[in-house]
Amino acid sequence: MEIKGRVVVFSIIGCSHCMKAKNNLQQLDVPYTDVNLDAFPRCRDYLKEKTGKYTVPQIFFNNIFIGGNDDLIRACTCKLYVVDLFSDLLGDFACEPNEYAILTQDLKSSGLIRDHHRGLSVYKRSFTGKEFVDWIVKNKQLDRECAVEMGQALIDQHFGADINKYQIIFKDDETIYRLLEDDQSTALNAGTVSQCEPRPVDAVGEQIRKLILSIYSAFLTDGGKKVDYQGISASSEFEKYKNLTKELIRVELESATHEEKLAFFINIYNALVIHANIVKGPPTNLWQRYKFFNTVSYLIGGHTYSLQDIENGILRRNKKGVGMLYKPFSKTDPRVKLTLEKPEPLVHFALVCGSKSCPPIKTYSAEDINIQLQMAAEAFLDGDNGLQISMDKKEIKLSMIFKWYREDFGQNVDELLRFLYEYMAKGEKKDQLTQLLTDKKYKVRYMSYDWSVNN
Structure with missing residues (x-):
């Protein structure tokens, strides 16, 4: 009809x-x-x-x-x-108001939210499932079954979660829950939660992409290789962007297509790096870099995603990253269901870690994402940061990216080089690689990675 x-x-x-x-x-x-x-x-x-x-x-x-x-x-x-x-x-209305946003306001003024103790741990501003159900039954005159359904809706619509964010089923027991706006996460968008109906990832992602694009247009130079962090931090666009990241907390990811997730998480990763460099400062040594990529995070769809979670968990389909002993997501982690259907090696040409050896920053849209990634690969390999060839020495020098993530490009160096050859632009460099691969007389070295800030 x-x-x-x-x-x-x-x-x-x-x-x-x-x-x-x-x-x-x-x-x-x-x-x-x-x-x-x-x-x-x-x-x-x-x-x-x-x-x-x-x-x-x-x-x-x-x-x-x-x-x-x-x-x-x-x-x-x-x-x-x-x-x-x-x-x-x-x-x-700027958005569709959500009725459970009203419920959370009632909950905050109910006196139900308080500190809970479990052994030596204290969970601030929390409540148990049983306490929530008792409160609904008493104050809303509903039966327990309906009260449990309302508790489940708080989780499903990303207004609340259990203290570990691992349970997706609300329970009428002593399980401890917390409103996401009271979450003690250090995520850069933690705090006030959007009161609107959850929006699909393509809508939120496209709105964020357009805002990021306006920021990049004003504050990126040298083809996206250099970033004016100070200029961004003082801009009205950055204030708008920080406010818009609140929409990420309750964004609806489950129905997103492969292409939508791919574009969304690449854009969010790159924007999160810039956001963190502005508010936290760039890492300056090995330990700080390890901490930066494992702790800098956003709340997205009710769960916390660090830079490592986005790159290795979502985009590389839950593979161990550099220096990682374990996969980002365990089998029981709800985020594991959101990983890409297949890993996409071309993301390595799009993710920007904030250093001078990274690829240039761009924005990506779900429409034609594959073509955009191929263009990013071609541009990176055409530059000196990605690949250099010396015919005199019969030497191929590659970015450390291809050593750190070699399993994404092939089982051995020969497969890696043939992968790179496929995405190189036509020209002298590709002709040189063709000759070296044909003669099978070459040596491969990896260039030092310049971690200094791309400002």
């Missing part, structure tokens, strides 16, 4: 009939606007005027009053027309 107009559902938090009505609309693939009367109390009188009722849910299609959930099912067989009655009442 073609929908031409706006479906509006008036509801309150915890109403099982409201949830059923909204679930029915979702199953019918009918978009709707949810007007939560707890959030918009002035709508109560408007609803009474239009329907003669205070009970919920009450559903409209433009100026046509549908009724409750049972009436909704019958109405979906009818053809409805456009008269957008509610634009003056609802106004223009």
